[in-house]
Amino acid sequence: MxxxxxxxxxxxxxxxxxxxxxxxxxxxxxxxxxxxxxxxxxxxxxxxxRIPTADVADLFRLVLRRPDSEAILREAGRDLARHHGSHAFYRLAAATRLLPESVRNRIAVRELHRLMRRIGGGVPVEVTRDPLRVEARGIVTARTDRYGVACVLYAAAIEEAIQHATGRRPTISHVTCEARGDEACAWEMV
Incomplete structure (x- = not known):
């Protein structure tokens, strides 16, 4: 970030x-x-x-004071997914495009689960396939941002990971948000 x-x-x-x-x-x-x-x-x-959760929360609060916070968080989310993508899976991403779509979607679900576990700070994460949905409870952005703007970091990371897995850029919608009073933060592919 x-x-x-x-x-x-x-x-x-x-x-x-x-x-x-x-x-x-x-x-x-x-x-x-x-x-x-x-x-x-x-x-x-x-x-x-691990970077202490308090440090991460302070960093989010600092960035959220800026008028360009959404752009910064979006870029940081894409960078997180790319860094996570340095694994062998992403090195072979071009080859996965030759696979059937159902296989690519399974790969995307597995990689999203790994990515969100890594960047979510150890919170419970659930990834489902039809429709593609990522749900996390207790993420640091929900505790630091009462409007849910910081969750764009996760949306951008999800978009980037799906693009690597499937070969196409998805549109991700942040359908529920703990910061706005929902039970969990959830993102769905539109």
Whole structure:
């Protein structure tokens, strides 16, 4: 998520009348603090250490204060799925497109279950096939965002994983949300 913040804060161009000494400090993603945190999280990933849930919740709260939070969370979700996709399955994704659709859908369900277990923070996850539906109870976004905006991270990760498994980009709808008072967060393929 911090890498997405950094990407969104990096200026694509410098305007002639822009005062960099005033505008760059306001770009959180370009501060040394963010670089240090990114480095710390990468080391933790290499060591296979879990990032504390409180840190993840604080990071969500920080990103949700931004006007571009949805774009940042969407990009972070796609990146999470791609990182998860470094497994052998994703390396062979082109070959899976030769398989029958029913087999590809089974593969997608299995990979979605693994992905959501990994990025869901150990919460109960259920993935069903017809229609394709992912349901999670107690995810950190439901506890940190009362409007359900942060759940777009999971929707983007689900879209990316399904695209790798089936070869086509799905449309995912966030049909229920704990943050909005439902029993669980659920996403369905439309």
């Amino acid at each position: 911090l890498e997405s913040v950094r990407h969104h804060d990096r200026p694509t161009e410098v305007l002639e009348d822009e005062d960099l000494s005033a505008s760059l400090p306001r770009r959180l993603g370009l501060t040394g603090v963010v670089e240090n945190q990114i480095h710390r999280y990468k080391l933790a990933r290499k060591r296979r250490e």
